[in-house]
Structure formats: C-alpha cells, structure tokens
Amino acid sequence: MSITIDQINKNFGGFQALKNVSLDIPEGQLTALLGPSGSGKTTLLRIIAGLESSDSGRILFGGDDVSQLHVRDRNIGFVFQHYALFRHLTVAENIAFGLESLPKKQRPSKQEIRQRVAKLLEMIQLPELAKRYPAQLSGGQKQRVALARALATQPRILLLDEPFGALDAKVRKDLRRWLRALHDEYHFTSIFVTHDQEEALELSDQVVVMSQGQVEQVNSPTGLYARPESRFVFDFLGHVNVLSGLVKGQKLVQGDAWVSLPGIRQDQEAQLYLRPHEVQLSRSPAAKARLPLRIEAISLIGSEVRIELAPEGWQSDEIWEIGMSHAEFARQNPTRGELWYAVPDVGHLFVANSVQPSTIDWQYTEAANASNM
Numbered sequence: 001m002s003i004t005i006d007q008i009n010k011n012f013g014g015f016q017a018l019k020n021v022s023l024d025i026p027e028g029q030l031t032a033l034l035g036p037s038g039s040g041k042t043t044l045l046r047i048i049a050g051l052e053s054s055d056s057g058r059i060l061f062g063g064d065d066v067s068q069l070h071v072r073d074r075n076i077g078f079v080f081q082h083y084a085l086f087r088h089l090t091v092a093e094n095i096a097f098g099l100e101s102l103p104k105k106q107r108p109s110k111q112e113i114r115q116r117v118a119k120l121l122e123m124i125q126l127p128e129l130a131k132r133y134p135a136q137l138s139g140g141q142k143q144r145v146a147l148a149r150a151l152a153t154q155p156r157i158l159l160l161d162e163p164f165g166a167l168d169a170k171v172r173k174d175l176r177r178w179l180r181a182l183h184d185e186y187h188f189t190s191i192f193v194t195h196d197q198e199e200a201l202e203l204s205d206q207v208v209v210m211s212q213g214q215v216e217q218v219n220s221p222t223g224l225y226a227r228p229e230s231r232f233v234f235d236f237l238g239h240v241n242v243l244s245g246l247v248k249g250q251k252l253v254q255g256d257a258w259v260s261l262p263g264i265r266q267d268q269e270a271q272l273y274l275r276p277h278e279v280q281l282s283r284s285p286a287a288k289a290r291l292p293l294r295i296e297a298i299s300l301i302g303s304e305v306r307i308e309l310a311p312e313g314w315q316s317d318e319i320w321e322i323g324m325s326h327a328e329f330a331r332q333n334p335t336r337g338e339l340w341y342a343v344p345d346v347g348h349l350f351v352a353n354s355v356q357p358s359t360i361d362w363q364y365t366e367a368a369n370a371s372n373m
Contacts, residue, residue, distance in 0.1 A: 007020050206220060
C-alpha cells in the first residue's frame with residue numbers, strides 16, 4: 001500500500017509544525033523520517049495514522065483519500081517508543097488485544113485468534129514467553145511484543161515512532177537487524193521516526209530528512225550520504241570538517257590554511273565541507289592544501305582510529321575528526337600534541353549563499369593531470 005502526502009500543513013497555536021509537506025512513500029518499502037527534535041517528523045507520522053488532524057492537505061493510501069477517516073478505519077499498525085503494553089495482560093493476551101477489540105462482524109473466531117497469536121509469537125521468536133507479563137520481559141522483548149500486537153490485525157501500513165529509542169545500544173542494533181529481516185520477508189509498507197542517523201541509513205530503503213516542519217531531502221541511504229543537497233543535511237548526517245574562508249586565485253584561504261580549488265575562479269566567501277573519511281593526515285603540507293592541525297585526542301575503539309584535531313593558525317567552529325586505519329596508525333604512530341596536516345581527497349564547496357554544494361575531487365584532478373603529462 002503506497003502513501004501519498006499532499007501539501008500537509010499543521011499549526012499548534014502560533015507554531016507551524018508542518019509547512020506544505022508533500023511526499024510519496026512507495027509500497028512495500030521501509031521509509032525513515034529523520035530529523036532533530038521539533039522537525040515535525042512525529043507530527044507527520046501521527047497525521048498519517050489519523051491520531052492527529054492536519055489543518056490542510058490530504059493523505060492518500062493507494063490513491064484513496066483517507067484524510068477524513070477515523071484512525072480505527074485506516075487499518076494502521078502503530079508501535080510506540082515506550083511499548084504501551086498492558087501490564088495486567090500476558091504476552092499472548094497483549095498480542096490478541098487488537099483482534100479481540102474488533103467489531104463482532106470483523107472479529108476472527110477464538111480459534112483463529114489463538115492461531116494468529118501463536119504464529120506471531122514464532123515470528124518475533126518468543127513463543128516460550130506467551131504466558132509471561134510485561135514486567136517479566138526485557139526492553140527488547142517488550143518492543144517485539146509491541147510489534148507483534150501492531151501486526152496482529154494485518155494492517156496495510158506499519159508506523160513506528162522512535163521504536164528503539166528506549167533501548168540500550170547493543171539491543172537497539174540487534175533489534176534493527178531483526179526488523180530489517182522481518183520487513184524483507186513480509187514486505188509491509190513501513191514508516192519509522194528517528195533522530196539517529198546511523199539507524200536511518202542502516203535500516204531504511206528511503207530516508208526523508210526533515211527540518212523545521214519541512215522536507216529537506218529524500219533519497220536512498222547511499223544516495224543521501226553520497227549527495228547531500230544542503231548544509232543542514234551535511235551537518236545532520238554525522239560529523240563534518242569545515243573550512244570557512246575567502247576564495248582567492250583558485251584557493252580557499254583562511255589564516256595559515258588554504259586549499260586549492262581547481263576550476264573555481266570567482267573571488268567570494270565560501271565553506272568547504274570535508275567528511276572524516278574524505279581526508280588523510282600527513283606530516284607535511286601537500287601541493288593541493290595546507291591545513292595545519294594539532295592532535296587533541298586519539299580513539300582506537302572501532303573499525304578505524306578516530307583522531308580529533310584543533311586548527312593551528314586558523315579557526316574552525318568545531319574540532320576536526322579524521323579517520324585512519326589501524327594499520328596506518330601503527331605505521332605513522334601519530335601522538336597527541338603533534339602538528340600534522342590534513343590532505344583532502346574529496347570536498348564539497350558551498351559558495352556564498354548557495355543552497356547546493358559543488359563537489360571537488362582532487363584525486364580525479366591529479367589523475368587527469370598525470371595522464372596528460
């Protein structure tokens with residue numbers, strides 16, 4: 001079941017939570033609504049569900065306008081962040097609750113309800129916990145039960161509001177993998193709200209980045225990360241190193257720092273965005289850049305070494321981060337307090353008040369120059 005969101009607006013008093021939001025959610029895909037607190041993502045989810053009404057605009061399910069339909073008539077499964085399980089009911093009774101609450105004409109037989117609950121318990125891999133109460137479950141188990149309860153009525157659409165937000169990091173990661181595998185098996189149309197960039201990029205087929213009640217960008221996880229279309233999306237998708245300065249003679253200059261900008265000729269203010277993996281460290285400046293930085297901290301935890309550096313002879317609003325492989329770290333042996341130089345491979349240039357960046361690929365330029373020699 002596809003979902004079309006058409007020119008949705010929503011105000012709470014003098015605050016506009018959603019501003020002309022239009023969006024297509026493809027059938028059978030898992031879509032993430034990603035953004036900071038106050039961006040409007042949960043409000044949009046509640047309007048899709050029918051838990052909140054919009055001031056204007058339409059919601060369509062498979063081409064049918066459901067804007068005026070009551071929540072009970074939309075056939076939506078909703079999973080909340082804090083589970084919302086009934087404490088006095090067992091796991092099996094919680095899962096069966098939605099089925100037993102259906103109008104008599106729509107309600108399955110008791111035998112069919114028992115069979116469906118048993119199947120759902122198998123699906124969430126908790127058949128042995130059918131007679132336990134919520135207080136006897138872990139956080140991850142509670143969220144699986146909440147998901148099974150949402151799926152019991154065989155909804156056309158599944159909506160999840162920060163479903164892993166109350167869980168610790170390891171359980172959250174395990175549950176994400178489980179939900180992705182479950183979705184791949186059953187292919188229900190799903191939308192989940194999150195402010196966790198890693199969660200959105202790892203779990204979804206499509207990511208919708210929201211800010212201040214508007215959609216900033218929609219793309220696949222790989223497309224979004226490879227081609228952010230605004231400064232906000234760059235800033236929100238993890239750490240980014242920024243050099244602000246003035247373009248002079250095909251160089252971006254600030255204090256003792258400069259970076260060559262092949263093909264950029266106009267003198268103007270600009271910002272260069274460099275992700276940690278798009279920059280290397282060297283003990284001396286390169287021909288294409290002079291970016292002196294002093295090592296502030298080194299973290300060896302994870303698949304690569306994360307090095308934090310402070311600008312030397314120029315300024316940046318935030319500390320720089322550069323990744324290095326463990327093998328390279330062992331070979332180079334950088335030490336806290338040493339002066340090193342950042343050498344960019346790929347950068348993203350915002351000129352003056354530009355909305356979208358220009359991509360600078362020094363590796364490609366160097367390769368082209370070498371082939372012409």
